[in-house]
Amino acid sequence: PGHPCPRAARTGEVIFHIHRRASRTPHTSQLMFGCGSVAQVVLSRGTHGGFLTINLAFGFAVTLGILVAGQVSGAHLNPAVTFAMCFLAREPWIKLPIYAFAQTLGAFLGAGIVFGLYYDAIWDFAKNELVVSGPNGTAGIFATYPSGHLDMVNGFFDQFIGTASLIVCVLAIVDPYNNPVPRGLEAFTVGLVVLVIGTSMGFNSGYAVNPARDFGPRLFTAIAGWGSEVFTTGRHWWWVPIVSPLLGSIAGVFVYQLMIGCHLEQPPPATEQENVKLAHVKHKEQI
DSSP states (O other), rough: OOOSSHHHHHHHHHHHHHHHHHHHHHHHHHHHHHHHHHHHHHHTTTTTTTTTHHHHHHHHHHHHHHHHHHHHHHHOOHHHHHHHHTTTTSTTTTTHHHHHHHHHHHHHHHHHOOOTTTTHHHHTTTTOOOOSTTTTTTTTGOOOOOOTTHHHHHHHHHHHHHHHHHHHHHHHHTTTTSSSSTTTHHHHHHHHHHHHHHHHHHHHTTTOOOHHHHHHHHHHHOOOIIITTTHHHHGGGGGGHHHHHHHHHHHHHHHHHHTTGGSSSOOOSSSSSHHHHHHHHHHHOOO
């Protein structure tokens, strides 16, 4: 039977979906644990951490984000991953802009938290100035910027390969037919992937590989006092961590499907345990 008030039913459905997408906001903010580790390294001038601690923090931050909100939101932390799922028809395209907005908002708010946490230290570091780059630069605490040796083409390729690698690994982790990760360990495995990418590909530009993680904090710094220079520094680098990861996600999908996915046998699950595993994966994809 139809709903006694179709308009109310549609409104309720919209509110429900907005609530579900909004749940992406707090766990994207978990990524800002990583930015907090960058703040410690930069503001202490290396006495409270280094390259390894930053990568450990980002890896575990992703793990925590998935553990905190994975059952509610499907653990979509990255628009590039969401884009890949839409490309594979595992998510409808209409969800992409909603997810991306919530993910970016979460990153923006997370940057605000880090700014508030280290407010006095940031101002003291550069003698009461908010500097984008150079020895006293602090904008790099929040968003990524290219190293001096990096040109635009190499930087674009850097983000492309990093994101493609991430997507290949994520697809392998969630594929029930490809040596499935034991249930409950998916979050730790994805965090390990981020850690490996960071320690192997983080030198050039900080391995954003996530449009929301980079653009949200960059927008915050522009508003908070660093100004429009955050968009012009590095030969207008700001668009690379947005466009390149999206293209890299498509490449990752093609590589996984052509090299692995298309060659996996997909028989019906033979045991009750496998049925439960497959149902769990499909449920997460639907979310």
